[in-house]
Amino acid sequence: MEKSLFDKYGGFASVSRMVLELYERLLEDDDVGPFFDDVDLPRVIDHQTKFVSSLMGGPASFTDDYIQRVHSDMNIDDHHFDRLKEIIGEVLNDFSVEAADIAAIAGAFEARRSLLTGQTNVN
Amino acid sequence: MSIEAINEQLLRAIGVGVALVDIEKLSFQFRNDTFNEWFGDHDQSIGLVDLFPDMAELDLKAEMATSRRFTTETSFKLRRRTMTVAMEFNSTNDAAGNIAVLVCQNITRIKELESMIDSYSMMVERNTHEIKREKEQVEKLLLNMMPRAAYEEYKTFGVVSPRLFDPVSVLALDFIGFDDVLSAHEPGVILSELNDIYSAFDRIGAQFGCQRIRTNGDSYVAVSGVPDPNGEHASAVANSAVRFVRYIEQRNASHPIKWQPRIGVAAGSVIGSVVGNQNYIYDVFGPTVSNALAFRTVAEPMSVVTNTEFVDLTGDAFESSALSSDNHVSLRQSTNTPQ
Numbered sequence: 001m002e003k004s005l006f007d008k009y010g011g012f013a014s015v016s017r018m019v020l021e022l023y024e025r026l027l028e029d030d031d032v033g034p035f036f037d038d039v040d041l042p043r044v045i046d047h048q049t050k051f052v053s054s055l056m057g058g059p060a061s062f063t064d065d066y067i068q069r070v071h072s073d074m075n076i077d078d079h080h081f082d083r084l085k086e087i088i089g090e091v092l093n094d095f096s097v098e099a100a101d102i103a104a105i106a107g108a109f110e111a112r113r114s115l116l117t118g119q120t121n122v123n
Numbered sequence: 124m125s126i127e128a129i130n131e132q133l134l135r136a137i138g139v140g141v142a143l144v145d146i147e148k149l150s151f152q153f154r155n156d157t158f159n160e161w162f163g164d165h166d167q168s169i170g171l172v173d174l175f176p177d178m179a180e181l182d183l184k185a186e187m188a189t190s191r192r193f194t195t196e197t198s199f200k201l202r203r204r205t206m207t208v209a210m211e212f213n214s215t216n217d218a219a220g221n222i223a224v225l226v227c228q229n230i231t232r233i234k235e236l237e238s239m240i241d242s243y244s245m246m247v248e249r250n251t252h253e254i255k256r257e258k259e260q261v262e263k264l265l266l267n268m269m270p271r272a273a274y275e276e277y278k279t280f281g282v283v284s285p286r287l288f289d290p291v292s293v294l295a296l297d298f299i300g301f302d303d304v305l306s307a308h309e310p311g312v313i314l315s316e317l318n319d320i321y322s323a324f325d326r327i328g329a330q331f332g333c334q335r336i337r338t339n340g341d342s343y344v345a346v347s348g349v350p351d352p353n354g355e356h357a358s359a360v361a362n363s364a365v366r367f368v369r370y371i372e373q374r375n376a377s378h379p380i381k382w383q384p385r386i387g388v389a390a391g392s393v394i395g396s397v398v399g400n401q402n403y404i405y406d407v408f409g410p411t412v413s414n415a416l417a418f419r420t421v422a423e424p425m426s427v428v429t430n431t432e433f434v435d436l437t438g439d440a441f442e443s444s445a446l447s448s449d450n451h452v453s454l455r456q457s458t459n460t461p462q
Contacts, residue, residue: 012243020235037203041205045235045238045242046241059246
């Protein structure tokens, strides 16, 4: 079986650091940060842990239906989505994730754009 | 710069929140930069209770009076981030005894890590649970394909070595005119019929200590004595055989498709093993299997054929009548045996 990116980059031990870094940058960001304004710390962390873990093929996976349902009333726009994609790329790059792998992760994320923004995926 | 000035400078710049608190008035005498960064700029009118409304001030006063020390935690939002600070009050040795040093350690990262570990361990636990359930399903499936002893061997060593089982009895059954039945009905109908019939055979076999080894189209092969020895292997197979026929007779009476089974049974030894390394199948081989298959070919519809050696092994419960071909006998349950 092919090794997942989650395992390739050191499993939870190192992915946890990426999660915390992402968490900090998201909250600092004025575009996507406000989505987490009124959310409890454990829920935000839980969200980020599962999010990164599922993007990298770790022990979390979500059906498209589920992703769509939990984001449905959030009014996420394309520019929010783009900004988040950008931040993820920056974090992964800072943690020395290979460019090809960052592209793969960004691709997996992009594939779900329409689930979050509620718009048809044109890619 | 004097030593005092340097000390104050250090105290202000340190990454730990420090304040001097008047325990009687619950007011601040001093707050360093870090403290102000977290809790807002110093303002004489803002007291401890204003800043930390959730703090149990009575507990604080009581604890300070008795053990001169009090610890608690507080959470607040700094921009969007939930900060958690561990607070420790310690009495000073000033004359009035009212002033306490409040030291605040930032434990936000610890709280965030705790949350993440909770989240991750829940994911892992759920996955472990799912894997366990899948493993059980695979095990159940493999146990359908091979005896438990062979499965255990396969699990431990990755292979199942061929094993001789002696003595055992083999039962081979097929249906006369199967091809005609097949062409006259939908494949789905045949499949559902066979599923029904083979499941019934499995149940009857299990009742008498007889285990199905394989089915291939209309061929059903079962054994007794594999892998666990069975002293009554011949009776087990003979009992199963006559009941298979009886079951089909009863079934035919109420079903449109009239199945015509014929059965060969034989006793002797077999070799049991898993065949193939991609598509595993547990199978038995040897002259006993060949005999059972050969007897089957000469059996009339709804009858069981074997040889006299087998009949001798079944005791009084069964009787036989010679057939025209050499050494073949037709086996049936003795008429004086209670059903």
